[in-house]
Amino acid sequence: MHGMMKKEEVILVINSGSSSIKFSLFVCHQELNLLYHGEIESIFETPSLTIFNASHVQIVKQNISPNGHEAGLRAFFNWFENLSDSVTLKAVGHRVVHGGMDFFQPTVVTDEVMKKIASLIPLAPLHQSHNLEAIKIIKTFYPKLLQVACFDTAFHRTQEKLATLFAIPRSLTDEGVIRYGFHGISYEYIASVITQQIGDIGNHRVIVAHLGNGASMCAMYQCKSVATSMGLTPLDGLMMGTRCGGIDPGVLLYLLQEKNYSAKQLEHLLYNESGLLGVSGISYDVRELLSSSDLKANEAIELFCYRAALEVGLCSVALNGFDALIFTGGIGENSAVIREKICERLTWLGIKINAEANKNNLVVISEKNCNIMVGVIPTNEEYMIAKHTWRFRDKMLIPH
Numbered sequence: 001m002h003g004m005m006k007k008e009e010v011i012l013v014i015n016s017g018s019s020s021i022k023f024s025l026f027v028c029h030q031e032l033n034l035l036y037h038g039e040i041e042s043i044f045e046t047p048s049l050t051i052f053n054a055s056h057v058q059i060v061k062q063n064i065s066p067n068g069h070e071a072g073l074r075a076f077f078n079w080f081e082n083l084s085d086s087v088t089l090k091a092v093g094h095r096v097v098h099g100g101m102d103f104f105q106p107t108v109v110t111d112e113v114m115k116k117i118a119s120l121i122p123l124a125p126l127h128q129s130h131n132l133e134a135i136k137i138i139k140t141f142y143p144k145l146l147q148v149a150c151f152d153t154a155f156h157r158t159q160e161k162l163a164t165l166f167a168i169p170r171s172l173t174d175e176g177v178i179r180y181g182f183h184g185i186s187y188e189y190i191a192s193v194i195t196q197q198i199g200d201i202g203n204h205r206v207i208v209a210h211l212g213n214g215a216s217m218c219a220m221y222q223c224k225s226v227a228t229s230m231g232l233t234p235l236d237g238l239m240m241g242t243r244c245g246g247i248d249p250g251v252l253l254y255l256l257q258e259k260n261y262s263a264k265q266l267e268h269l270l271y272n273e274s275g276l277l278g279v280s281g282i283s284y285d286v287r288e289l290l291s292s293s294d295l296k297a298n299e300a301i302e303l304f305c306y307r308a309a310l311e312v313g314l315c316s317v318a319l320n321g322f323d324a325l326i327f328t329g330g331i332g333e334n335s336a337v338i339r340e341k342i343c344e345r346l347t348w349l350g351i352k353i354n355a356e357a358n359k360n361n362l363v364v365i366s367e368k369n370c371n372i373m374v375g376v377i378p379t380n381e382e383y384m385i386a387k388h389t390w391r392f393r394d395k396m397l398i399p400h
């Protein structure tokens with residue numbers, strides 16, 4: 001009887017970072033439905049595997065040894081192999097942070113593609129090598145399994161050239177030192193659901209604020225990226241959890257020349273010690289800072305919101321005004337206080353928040369009679385990656 005059952009086809013989505021690997025399994029019926037999701041945490045400290053079912057009930061929690069991405073993924077696939085009576089893995093979709101000039105759409109991973117991804121490691125040192133690491137490890141486990149890379153830069157490739165230029169010598173621009181922008185998978189997801197969520201206005205001039213540990217903004221017109229706050233690397237633009245965001249480049253020269261920072265120390269300062277953590281000296285986590293009575297915690301929050309409001313101003317110029325402002329990401333989706341503080345600085349534009357709607361994280365949180373709609377739309381990068389990956393499933397000619 002068992003053997004007669006038709007196996008479900010599933011897609012695995014991997015977001016491999018420096019300290020954790022997040023994963024989601026989707027099954028395809030009419031639509032892609034989440035089956036399981038989880039995380040391999042603290043990969044280089046005390047690794048553990050946690051798996052939740054579709055109702056977010058924890059079904060696995062185990063320690064893993066030794067440390068590292070490989071042991072973590074091995075533990076996951078050991079668990080996954082137990083499902084092999086009922087499911088077939090069709091493909092793995094990966095979040096890859098940087099696609100450089102070459103990648104402007106989801107791409108099937110080949111040796112050539114892996115080389116190109118590797119060549120972009122210097123542009124996203126915090127992410128790219130870990131993204132690639134998972135691809136390589138899974139390739140050693142299942143050499144013939146279809147793997148698809150989805151790039152966080154790809155959504156922004158629709159921008160006009162002017163929006164991508166730095167004011168630096170032409171020769172550097174020509175070799176690819178331009179603004180790429182990130183969080184593209186998140187923005188693409190928002191673009192794919194926005195009219196369904198807020199109506200036709202979603203097709204007009206929209207500013208999306210993705211506020212999580214990483215934070216950026218995207219100016220969209222007709223659901224396409226016109227401008228974005230991050231640049232060559234995910235450091236530019238908004239203040240973030242531990243990243244500085246836009247900074248006077250003179251500060252970097254000062255640190256290098258007067259304070260004798262090495263390039264590595266500087267990188268660590270800008271990526272890991274700055275942002276909310278650096279300014280507060282307490283935490284990168286907005287929840288913790290909001291519940292603190294420390295003045296520096298408060299200042300960190302105020303600066304975060306001030307900088308976000310300034311960026312709305314920049315995006316609005318790129319769009320010649322705007323019709324809707326959408327919040328997403330861990331902070332954008334959950335923190336009514338942060339949304340309120342940002343919007344308070346935009347009242348002069350006619351933005352007016354409905355306190356009750358805002359408190360309840362409703363889709364529309366602005367007052368009805370406003371000329372600019374403000375909304376909250378939860379992002380779903382995993383789903384977006386699964387959807388892209390699913391489109392390639394027939395490319396898998398040889399069963400693995």
Ligand code: ADP
Pocket residue numbers: 211212213214241284285286287329330331334335
């Ligand atoms: P990442 O950018 O790593 O994907 P998320 O988008 O999950 O991160 O955002 C994580 C951040 O969201 C946390 O650091 C925390 O500051 C913030 N956050 C999550 N839930 C809340 C909440 N209820 N209130 C305020 N901030 C929250």
